[in-house]
Amino acid sequence: MNIIWLILMCASIIIAVCTGRVDELTKAMFDAGKLAIEVSLYLLGIVAIWLGITKILEDGGLVHSVAHLFRPVITRLFKTIPHDHPSISSITLNLLANFFGLGNAATPLGIKAMQDLQTINKTPDTVSDEMMLFLVVNTASIQLIPFTAIGILASFGAANPSAVVLPTIVATAVSAVVAVLILLAFRKVIK
Amino acid sequence: MTHSLSVASAYIIPIFIMGAVVYGFFKKVPVYDSFINGAKDGFSVILNIFPYLLAIFVAVKSFQASGAFDLIGRFGGTTLTAWGVPPELITLFLIKPLSGSASLAIFSDIVKNTGPESLASLIGAVIVGSAETTFYVLAVYLGAVNIKKTRYLVPVCLTADIVGMIIAIIVVRLLYS
Numbered sequence: 271m272n273i274i275w276l277i278l279m280c281a282s283i284i285i286a287v288c289t290g291r292v293d294e295l296t297k298a299m300f301d302a303g304k305l306a307i308e309v310s311l312y313l314l315g316i317v318a319i320w321l322g323i324t325k326i327l328e329d330g331g332l333v334h335s336v337a338h339l340f341r342p343v344i345t346r347l348f349k350t351i352p353h354d355h356p357s358i359s360s361i362t363l364n365l366l367a368n369f370f371g372l373g374n375a376a377t378p379l380g381i382k383a384m385q386d387l388q389t390i391n392k393t394p395d396t397v398s399d400e401m402m403l404f405l406v407v408n409t410a411s412i413q414l415i416p417f418t419a420i421g422i423l424a425s426f427g428a429a430n431p432s433a434v435v436l437p438t439i440v441a442t443a444v445s446a447v448v449a450v451l452i453l454l455a456f457r458k459v460i461k
Numbered sequence: 462m463t464h465s466l467s468v469a470s471a472y473i474i475p476i477f478i479m480g481a482v483v484y485g486f487f488k489k490v491p492v493y494d495s496f497i498n499g500a501k502d503g504f505s506v507i508l509n510i511f512p513y514l515l516a517i518f519v520a521v522k523s524f525q526a527s528g529a530f531d532l533i534g535r536f537g538g539t540t541l542t543a544w545g546v547p548p549e550l551i552t553l554f555l556i557k558p559l560s561g562s563a564s565l566a567i568f569s570d571i572v573k574n575t576g577p578e579s580l581a582s583l584i585g586a587v588i589v590g591s592a593e594t595t596f597y598v599l600a601v602y603l604g605a606v607n608i609k610k611t612r613y614l615v616p617v618c619l620t621a622d623i624v625g626m627i628i629a630i631i632v633v634r635l636l637y638s
Contacts, residue, residue: 271599271611275520282523289528298526302518309518310511313601318503323481325499330488370473380598381506381605388606396610397603402617405602409593409618410625416590422569423586428577434586441632442591445625452620456613 313377320378324360333359347407347450348400357386361404368411380408399457406453410446413438506605513604517596521559530555546630547581549574553588558622561594583637587629595622 286295327333336359344351344358351357360383367376383404391398397405416438423431485492524530530552537555538548549571557564568585575581595618603611 271609271615274615275516278520278524281529282520282527285529285532286523286527289532291526291528294526295523298522299519302522303515305522306511306515306518309514310507313510314503314507317506318500321502321506322496322498322500323478326481326485326490326492326495328499329490329495330485332484332488372474375474375477377601380602384602384606385506388608391606393610394606395608397608397612397614401602401608402612402614405599405614406617406621408602409595409598410621411593413590416586418565419568419586419590422565422572422589423577423582426569426572426577428582431577434583434590437583437629437632437636438587438590440636441587441625441629444632445591445621445628448624448628449617449621452624453617456617456620460613 316374317378317381320375321382324363324379324382328356336362348403350400351387352390355386355390357383357390357400360386364408365412368408369414371413371415371417376411380404402453403450406449407446410442410449412442412446509607510601510604513600514597517600521563521596525556525560525563547575547579547584549581550584550588553585554626557588557592557626558595558619561597564589564594580633580637584630584633587633588626591629592622592625595619 282295286292324333333356334354337354337356340362341353341358344361345353348358348361360379364376364379364383367379384401387398387401387404388394391401415435419434419438420431423434482492485495533555534551537551541548541551553564553567553571556567568589571585572582599611599615599618
């Protein structure tokens with residue numbers, strides 16, 4: 271991350287000087303600060319709501335039952351997560367929210383999953399194997415209906431905008447599998 | 462079909478929340494107290510995430526404002542044409558892992574300029590619909606638990622992004638030509 275950030279920052283400044291866009295660059299940097307605050311405030315609201323709701327489910331014991339129910343599926347992928355660990359249910363809920371396209375529920379549940387995974391992370395400042403797998407599956411996120419893309423196609427007068435549903439499902443399913451394989455390949459080479 | 466599904470998915474969240482509260486009541490959970498206790502953690506989570514988000518946004522916005530994408534787009538566009546891929550897509554490929562809102566804007570532009578039935582629009586729609594904004598997800602999720610050492614996670618995600626886009630192109634071409 272350090273190297274990528276360094277490259278992005280230096281490249282931006284050098285290119286901006288060459289193309290004569292230094293003013294725009296300075297403005298963009300401070301706009302980014304404003305954007306970070308706006309996104310954080312937005313996230314604060316929805317994350318707090320979802321953490322509150324999942325706390326009710328946790329106190330009622332449902333988190334354990336969900337973990338129990340989905341344990342066979344999740345532990346097949348995440349072999350090192352202990353049985354009945356709360357991360358099993360938060361990972362399940364996050365993947366389900368992604369699948370149904372519930373973006374503003376998926377992020378808070380994913381944060382919850384990361385917190386649960388952090389409790390079994392032996393090195394708290396370093397990303398664990400389980401977290402990497404979760405993040406890779408999550409960014410590849412299999413989604414049932416791509417509402418946003420359909421909405422844009424429809425707004426420009428597409429005759430049959432839902433035609434993209436099938437290719438999107440096929441493409442995400444294939445790339446999710448490939449993404450996990452890429453992770454496993456990296457893991458093998460680096461170990 | 463899509464319409465009824467989008468209506469159905471609008472009902473999922475309210476029903477889920479009501480279910481959670483009713484479930485808590487029957488399990489004799491003090492629902493209000495539990496909600497407050499859970500929601501309290503929201504602040505510390507966001508305080509953790511904020512610097513990570515800021516770092517990503519500053520880098521991505523500067524990169525966008527510097528005109529780097531136009532530069533890469535000009536060179537990359539010709540390469541794409543050589544491979545039989547619409548050259549308009551190059552900026553979308555580049556910006557997709559970095560910024561969600563920018564990729565939606567670019568996708569709208571592609572649909573507007575090439576028409577909603579063009580190959581470029583279809584490939585763009587699949588890419589917009591099938592992947593998350595990698596750097597945003599990493600910033601939020603790693604920030605939430607304060608992780609600084611990412612090992613080989615970033616190269617894995619970027620490789621997966623590139624392969625995912627290639628898969629999107631292949632799938633659209635197979636299904637539509």
